[in-house]
Amino acid sequence: ADYGGGPASSGHEHHGGRMSVADLTGPATGTPDVAVTLVARKGKYQLASGETVDGFTLNGTSPGPMIRAKVGDLVQVTLVNESVPDGATLHWHGIDVPNAEDGVAGVTQDAVRPGGKHVYRFKAEQAGTYWYHSHQVSSSEVKGGLFGPIVIGREQPGEVVAAIHTYDGKRTINGRTGTQRVELAAGTTARVRVINTDNAILRVGLVGTPYKVVAVDGRDLHGPTPVTAAFPLAAGARVDLEAVVPAGGMRLVAGSAAVSLGIGPVDPPRAELPSETVDLLSYGTPAALGFDPSKADRRFEYRIGRRPGFLDGVPGLWWTINGHKFPDVPMYMVAEGDIVRMTISNTSGQAHPMHLHGHHAVVLSRNGVASTGSPWWIDTLEVGNDETYEIAFAADNPGLWMDHCHNLPHASEGLMTHLMYE
Ligand code: C2O
Numbered sequence: 001a002d003y004g005g006g007p008a009s010s011g012h013e014h015h016g017g018r019m020s021v022a023d024l025t026g027p028a029t030g031t032p033d034v035a036v037t038l039v040a041r042k043g044k045y046q047l048a049s050g051e052t053v054d055g056f057t058l059n060g061t062s063p064g065p066m067i068r069a070k071v072g073d074l075v076q077v078t079l080v081n082e083s084v085p086d087g088a089t090l091h092w093h094g095i096d097v098p099n100a101e102d103g104v105a106g107v108t109q110d111a112v113r114p115g116g117k118h119v120y121r122f123k124a125e126q127a128g129t130y131w132y133h134s135h136q137v138s139s140s141e142v143k144g145g146l147f148g149p150i151v152i153g154r155e156q157p158g159e160v161v162a163a164i165h166t167y168d169g170k171r172t173i174n175g176r177t178g179t180q181r182v183e184l185a186a187g188t189t190a191r192v193r194v195i196n197t198d199n200a201i202l203r204v205g206l207v208g209t210p211y212k213v214v215a216v217d218g219r220d221l222h223g224p225t226p227v228t229a230a231f232p233l234a235a236g237a238r239v240d241l242e243a244v245v246p247a248g249g250m251r252l253v254a255g256s257a258a259v260s261l262g263i264g265p266v267d268p269p270r271a272e273l274p275s276e277t278v279d280l281l282s283y284g285t286p287a288a289l290g291f292d293p294s295k296a297d298r299r300f301e302y303r304i305g306r307r308p309g310f311l312d313g314v315p316g317l318w319w320t321i322n323g324h325k326f327p328d329v330p331m332y333m334v335a336e337g338d339i340v341r342m343t344i345s346n347t348s349g350q351a352h353p354m355h356l357h358g359h360h361a362v363v364l365s366r367n368g369v370a371s372t373g374s375p376w377w378i379d380t381l382e383v384g385n386d387e388t389y390e391i392a393f394a395a396d397n398p399g400l401w402m403d404h405c406h407n408l409p410h411a412s413e414g415l416m417t418h419l420m421y422e
């Protein structure tokens with residue numbers, strides 16, 4: 001397989017005849033509404049809570065600066081690599097940008113070498129909570145700090161953004177270990193945007209008052225109802241939690257109350273998450289999907305397994321897709337306009353947060369049980385061991401897209417493939 005060339009130079013014929021270079025790139029002209037320069041550096045730095053980390057920063061901090069755009073804005077981000085030795089890129093995790101803006105080193109661009117820069121331009125089209133991160137040697141660069149939050153939508157008074165990340169074994173919220181607080185008046189409707197930038201699933205939630213799960217992976221849920229439960233947030237995934245701030249405050253808990261963020265007029269009491277878990281398969285109420293998954297043009301199997309020894313000629317302990325490891329996994333081929341169904345099964349012995357670039361898919365069923373709740377749109381889906389999910393999506397964003405495990409060391413151990421437009 002050839003991963004060097006970009007899709008625009010792949011020379012593939014496509015059946016629809018509609019794909020052009022303009023479909024694959026962001027707007028080349030026009031004054032940006034949001035213009036940001038991010039300077040990537042390697043070295044020692046201090047977390048917001050004071051601990052020293054040896055890793056990577058963007059504009060001197062990790063997480064990098066929060067980027068905020070309104071729907072319709074033209075966003076321009078210039079990545080300058082000052083001193084990241086292996087090079088860096090920026091991938092807009094969960095934002096379905098044109099392919100050439102996707103920031104995948106070796107697929108949509110070359111990594112930006114030290115001394116170099118790269119300009120990303122895309123239109124902010126879908127309100128929601130997202131994040132950006134390097135997609136070059138991702139497992140060490142993201143872990144070391146090359147990431148930040150990006151939110152699309154007009155800022156509301158009660159907004160709180162909480163990026164959860166573990167640096168050198170220290171779990172943080174927005175770069176702070178321990179507990180912290182955000183002042184919000186009682187009675188304010190708070191929207192807490194939680195981003196899991198780590199490699200493992202994390203139980204998160206608000207304690208001190210019931211809350212609604214209003215969005216997942218940048219897509220609103222339909223008919224959310226109040227819960228007193230924890231939300232299992234997959235690696236790479238995001239969840240927006242909404243609640244009216246009580247007089248005694250409430251607390252966002254990241255796994256345990258030892259890492260939490262008090263929200264309110266006073267510091268709320270410390271409390272752990274309840275043992276109940278929100279299950280999106282039956283949460284909220286159904287609504288139109290915008291396409292009919294029963295009329296699928298393509299059906300794919302994505303079987304995740306594990307195999308030790310020589311695989312595709314290389315020794316190791318490999319994660320596999322349909323029996324092969326990256327880059328020997330056949331690509332999934334689609335044509336623009338297709339409705340695609342994919343059955344993802346996992347018998348590998350471990351859970352995998354599967355991330356599809358450039359698209360949002362809807363969960364149709366888990367282990368043969370159909371979704372009865374809100375449309376559950378995902379860009380990152382936790383697939384537990386011995387679980388099978390059926391998902392569907394519209395192939396509406398031409399190009400060459402990654403589909404990989406967001407437990408990033410797993411991706412480098414073979415759990416990675418591409419979705420390719422004909
Ligand atoms: Cu958030 Cu391919 O990654």
Ligand code: CU
Binds near residue numbers: 351353406407410411
């Ligand atoms: Cu994995």
